[in-house]
Amino acid sequence: MGAKLLEAPIDVYRFEPGRDAAPRYERYTLTVEPHTPVLTALLKIRAEMDPSLTLRYSCRSSICGSCAMQINSKSRLACQTPIGPEIERHGRLVVEPMRNQPVLRDLVVDQAPFWRQYDRIEPHLKLDPRHPMPEGKPNPMSPEEVARFYETPRCIACAACFSACPAVEADPDFPGPMALAKLYRFVVDPRDQAHQDRLVRIQTGGLWLCLRCHLCTEACPKDVRPSERIRDLKELAIAAQGGTEPGSRHAIGFKENIRERGLLQEMKLVRQTEGLAGLVGQAGQGLRMRRKKPEITKKPRAIEGLDQLQTLYRELDHPAEGEP
Amino acid sequence: MRRHEVIVVGAGLAGQRAALAAVEAGRDVAVVSKLHPLRSHSGAAQGGINAAVGAEDSVDTHIYDTVKGSDYLGDQDAIEFFCREAGPTVVEMEHFGTIFSRAPDGSLARRPFGGAGFPRTIYAADRTGLALLQAIWERLATDASRFTLYQEWDLTRIVVREGKVQGIVAFDRKTGLFEGIAAPAVVVATGPSGRIYARTTNAHSCTGDGVAAAYEAGALVKDMEFVQFHPTALPESGILITEGARGEGGILKNAQGERFMSKYAPHVLELASRDVVSRAIATEVAEGRGFEGGFVHLELMHLGKERIESRLQEICDFCRNFSGIDPVTQPIPVYPAQHYMMGGIGTNAKGATNVPGLFAAGEAACVSIHGANRLGGNSLLETLVFGKQAGIAAAAYAQQSSDRPVVTDADVNASQVPIRAMMARSDGEDPSKLRAEMQATMDRYAGIYRTEADMLEGIRRIRALKARYANVRIVDRSQVYNLNLTDALEVGHMLDLAEVIVVGAYARTESRGAHFRIDYPKRDDARWMRHTLARKSAEGPELSYSPVAYTRWEPKERVY
Numbered sequence: 069m070g071a072k073l074l075e076a077p078i079d080v081y082r083f084e085p086g087r088d089a090a091p092r093y094e095r096y097t098l099t100v101e102p103h104t105p106v107l108t109a110l111l112k113i114r115a116e117m118d119p120s121l122t123l124r125y126s127c128r129s130s131i132c133g134s135c136a137m138q139i140n141s142k143s144r145l146a147c148q149t150p151i152g153p154e155i156e157r158h159g160r161l162v163v164e165p166m167r168n169q170p171v172l173r174d175l176v177v178d179q180a181p182f183w184r185q186y187d188r189i190e191p192h193l194k195l196d197p198r199h200p201m202p203e204g205k206p207n208p209m210s211p212e213e214v215a216r217f218y219e220t221p222r223c224i225a226c227a228a229c230f231s232a233c234p235a236v237e238a239d240p241d242f243p244g245p246m247a248l249a250k251l252y253r254f255v256v257d258p259r260d261q262a263h264q265d266r267l268v269r270i271q272t273g274g275l276w277l278c279l280r281c282h283l284c285t286e287a288c289p290k291d292v293r294p295s296e297r298i299r300d301l302k303e304l305a306i307a308a309q310g311g312t313e314p315g316s317r318h319a320i321g322f323k324e325n326i327r328e329r330g331l332l333q334e335m336k337l338v339r340q341t342e343g344l345a346g347l348v349g350q351a352g353q354g355l356r357m358r359r360k361k362p363e364i365t366k367k368p369r370a371i372e373g374l375d376q377l378q379t380l381y382r383e384l385d386h387p388a389e390g391e392p
Numbered sequence: 393m394r395r396h397e398v399i400v401v402g403a404g405l406a407g408q409r410a411a412l413a414a415v416e417a418g419r420d421v422a423v424v425s426k427l428h429p430l431r432s433h434s435g436a437a438q439g440g441i442n443a444a445v446g447a448e449d450s451v452d453t454h455i456y457d458t459v460k461g462s463d464y465l466g467d468q469d470a471i472e473f474f475c476r477e478a479g480p481t482v483v484e485m486e487h488f489g490t491i492f493s494r495a496p497d498g499s500l501a502r503r504p505f506g507g508a509g510f511p512r513t514i515y516a517a518d519r520t521g522l523a524l525l526q527a528i529w530e531r532l533a534t535d536a537s538r539f540t541l542y543q544e545w546d547l548t549r550i551v552v553r554e555g556k557v558q559g560i561v562a563f564d565r566k567t568g569l570f571e572g573i574a575a576p577a578v579v580v581a582t583g584p585s586g587r588i589y590a591r592t593t594n595a596h597s598c599t600g601d602g603v604a605a606a607y608e609a610g611a612l613v614k615d616m617e618f619v620q621f622h623p624t625a626l627p628e629s630g631i632l633i634t635e636g637a638r639g640e641g642g643i644l645k646n647a648q649g650e651r652f653m654s655k656y657a658p659h660v661l662e663l664a665s666r667d668v669v670s671r672a673i674a675t676e677v678a679e680g681r682g683f684e685g686g687f688v689h690l691e692l693m694h695l696g697k698e699r700i701e702s703r704l705q706e707i708c709d710f711c712r713n714f715s716g717i718d719p720v721t722q723p724i725p726v727y728p729a730q731h732y733m734m735g736g737i738g739t740n741a742k743g744a745t746n747v748p749g750l751f752a753a754g755e756a757a758c759v760s761i762h763g764a765n766r767l768g769g770n771s772l773l774e775t776l777v778f779g780k781q782a783g784i785a786a787a788a789y790a791q792q793s794s795d796r797p798v799v800t801d802a803d804v805n806a807s808q809v810p811i812r813a814m815m816a817r818s819d820g821e822d823p824s825k826l827r828a829e830m831q832a833t834m835d836r837y838a839g840i841y842r843t844e845a846d847m848l849e850g851i852r853r854i855r856a857l858k859a860r861y862a863n864v865r866i867v868d869r870s871q872v873y874n875l876n877l878t879d880a881l882e883v884g885h886m887l888d889l890a891e892v893i894v895v896g897a898y899a900r901t902e903s904r905g906a907h908f909r910i911d912y913p914k915r916d917d918a919r920w921m922r923h924t925l926a927r928k929s930a931e932g933p934e935l936s937y938s939p940v941a942y943t944r945w946e947p948k949e950r951v952y
Contacts, residue, residue, distance in 0.1 A: 084870060084872055103716060114824070114875070115828070116824070119823075119875070120867065120870065122872075126431055126595040126597040127431075128595070128596060130710075130713065132431040132435060132595060133430070134431050148713050148714075172872060173872045174873075178566075192530040192533070192534040193488070201487045204480070206483055206486040206500055207486060208498035211493075211494045213494075214492075217491050221523055224430075225431075257491075259487075
């Protein structure tokens, strides 16, 4: 409304596998207002310049999750990304399909890998027939209990996190940020009666493959903060079962290491994480490291002020009454 | 040819609830949708779902409010059934896993909504539709082997032979292949058709495909002239600002700083029925009391940051992202936009239409419980209550049917041949242009205020567009995800429905609910307390009328 108009060159990825030899980038130049969303521009291209441009879209108000794509190499919702700041920051606007899902055509990807991971975490309430729902009445739930889910139900399954995730790219066993955030939603739902089973199974089901890079949280258009939900799940999994996997043993070992000396004891951590067999398996690397950095195999001296650190640990493990 | 017992077209709340009922009845069910079920437009519903569960409230009051809100065009027997089902429906959805907002005592929180005697709208922050959609999908898909999902398939026709449903023809966007899917029972739950208008809160996918296909197949469509304009949408984009914003205490002001609703609804102000508030805003702007650019202000600032951000979280994001406004510190510019079709495929309270084997539910259907104006919070409830009924009825029909329905190659070709012709043209009409002209026509000639002259011009223009549509051209020749083909099909569907709207509105020489005729400003019960029915013919919609069912509530003048 009255804002200064902008001449925006938009480079759009075009590719139809099986028909085109290789992907290409097509440049469209549009006159838009700086706050015009990328989706609006793409629809203008479709309506006025090139009706063969192919993308998914529906609600244009960031609630249906259809229009996630790579905008200047970041996974974003096209309907929620204004053009002006993109051009200002990057000097250009490049629009490409999401990653980690094969391209069907142009900006449309095959979301089957994403939905497969979603299905894998069994995203529905699991009930125990011995504890039926209250008949004819809703389950009572306090506003505080609901607040534990405050973020996760905002998820619109747009797959921006799945696209941004390097662990998804590296390992097909990793459920991905969305599926894990969804799992968290069931694990804290007081109505669900399979919390323990879900936590035990996800320990071997890919939970510990998360790299903690937080790119999912950066990509999420609805502030679900999947990496924080994954961290919450890890805590709940350890509380439920202790360290059964290299991942959880590593986390526990790390914590105990620091508690003991205030410093990481790398050899000890390898043994804690991988077990004795693991230590043997990594012996070659250990010897090489020892040549470069002999102190690594020695037990480190305790740091100064270790007693204060240990007080902190005690506080965190057993918070005093009345603490939040 | 594929074969099932029940085909549900559309996978929003109504379609999924219908599918769940048919699956639970043991039928072989197909769900056909042009969107992944979780991307359905039901997810965009913000404010809440009505159920008279509070101690001070009663089912009778909910019935009365709905009858009054409908401007006495709703069928009272259906409304009674509908309101009685409300409580159990909400409880069922809670048991399915919906995360509703809660009151401090642990019960379901409720907020006031327009046209309701008590705070009766149960909600999940301001994303109630999304919360329900997630829960119903989680329930339905718990065992995905129980039904077949045709995801991103576009419906092109409903096949009827010898007066009975045979199945559908649809194509898979991923391959472009047209296929026949046979079944004795088809449930249409394709939702809204709001993209007939330019200024709409509806998603781009809301193009009335199922309603148009049913109309084409001989179903009667009902009361299509009743088009709800939601009072508060962002003026530029039409993005919805929930009625919950006024339910939480938001107020409307014109450019003179006047809280103008006091002139139009002195008792309930901003919480009058939607038709009343929309006309009030349109009048203020038309008479020069709007802001430059043609809108009024919705103020939330006095509610305080904490309340705004917790109960209207999505709204905060919408305003910040889509209009650069922070509702905590600034008023939101709003103007009415098309929001909901009270009309649709005519059904009874079991979802059955005049065509044996064809059922409908949700916004695509017209039972009618909303009559001439729907109350906020009643549409989510409608999808679930009547989606279930339609699913049960379709399952029972399919089980009893001894016919072996067939969708022939000729049926498939009847869809495919015209599309090949559209693709073969070297010159022809651009579907995007036809769509834009249709939308501008409907905004201008079939909007909030209507006159005979407008209606006649609207009919003339829509018919001219239909004539041009005969020469529509699809430029994109790819088989894979050809959206240009989808554009062409959708605009064809919408032009048929646009014609029904303007023809019905021209014929109805009274003002009732959302249908306001400047030349006939009064409700006329003696002549017009009846439903409009439209049947497709070569000359356009053939209108007939049917009586309104009524039980206990005598028509009265409607004052808020």
